[in-house]
Amino acid sequence: MHPALSIVFFTTSSGAGFALLILLGLGAPLGLLPPSESFGFAALAIATVLAAGGLSSSVFHLGRPERAWRALSQWRSSWLSREGVFSVLTFLPAAIFGVGWVFFGVTGGLVGLCGILAAALAAATIYCTGMIYASLKPIHQWHNRWVVPNYFALGLTSGFLVLDFLVRIWAARPWGTAVLTLVVLLGAWWTKERYWRFIDTTSAQSTVASATLLGSRGKVRMLEPPHTEENYLLKEMGFHIARKHSMRLRHVARFAGFALPALLTCLTLLLGGVFGVVAAGLAVGSAALGVVVERWLFFAEARHTVTLYYGAAAV
Numbered sequence: 001m002h003p004a005l006s007i008v009f010f011t012t013s014s015g016a017g018f019a020l021l022i023l024l025g026l027g028a029p030l031g032l033l034p035p036s037e038s039f040g041f042a043a044l045a046i047a048t049v050l051a052a053g054g055l056s057s058s059v060f061h062l063g064r065p066e067r068a069w070r071a072l073s074q075w076r077s078s079w080l081s082r083e084g085v086f087s088v089l090t091f092l093p094a095a096i097f098g099v100g101w102v103f104f105g106v107t108g109g110l111v112g113l114c115g116i117l118a119a120a121l122a123a124a125t126i127y128c129t130g131m132i133y134a135s136l137k138p139i140h141q142w143h144n145r146w147v148v149p150n151y152f153a154l155g156l157t158s159g160f161l162v163l164d165f166l167v168r169i170w171a172a173r174p175w176g177t178a179v180l181t182l183v184v185l186l187g188a189w190w191t192k193e194r195y196w197r198f199i200d201t202t203s204a205q206s207t208v209a210s211a212t213l214l215g216s217r218g219k220v221r222m223l224e225p226p227h228t229e230e231n232y233l234l235k236e237m238g239f240h241i242a243r244k245h246s247m248r249l250r251h252v253a254r255f256a257g258f259a260l261p262a263l264l265t266c267l268t269l270l271l272g273g274v275f276g277v278v279a280a281g282l283a284v285g286s287a288a289l290g291v292v293v294e295r296w297l298f299f300a301e302a303r304h305t306v307t308l309y310y311g312a313a314a315v
Helices: 005-027 037-059 065-074 079-104 109-134 147-170 175-201 208-212 232-237 243-270 273-300 305-310
Strands: none
Touching (some): 005 037, 005 109, 005 147, 005 273, 037 079, 079 109, 109 147, 147 175, 243 273
């Protein structure tokens, strides 16, 4: 599939933003985060900007952006619509939670319950985002059991890295946050490797013969393509990346998205003060680059069954 930058930014930014909301909504009411109002303001502001910015960027991928609001009405059958509904609902309790924490210094009671509710809705939003792609049966690289766990793992990794960076500005040595960040980071790396292994070692069952139901009559081949020039389907669904380029980009994603942030997070366990903040900040920047590359590959490596009708040998 054509890896449009608006969709790449949407899935990376919104995933990090909603994951950070999950961590704040659960961590603050449980007393696991700095109770400072300034910390709450900074963390919630960053989470809101990432989540809202990602959602806004997805509108630019639509042919008629002014009709984007209509997607919310199809929640009974569309995962994209459900994602939109849950994302909007998330901001309501998150706003109450933010006001209570930032202006009144309260993270318990009703305010804390709103934080937990916001965390639950944010988790539902990330799940729906993953299901938008996992529910598409014609795309073998998406319709598998690893897509949704990968969305959760990468989102939580981004959220934990940002949280660890922010906490270090208000706390000298947040051991717990760094350890959890490292565990989640390594878990995300494992799920990503399992996903890559799955799409490399399995193939879709669709062929020209099965798609046309003519396989029983003998070998089936396309006489000529349906169109004589590139159309919307070829532009959006027929994007192809060479195997060698895919492998190189995977190495970049491994190093920048997982290996280097893991090393820097380990360093934060040994370093405190300014050095710890700098190391955590570099981990955030490296992971951001790695996740963008990973997400670009997620779209670029996906091939739709419809490409069979344009001469593709397999999808």
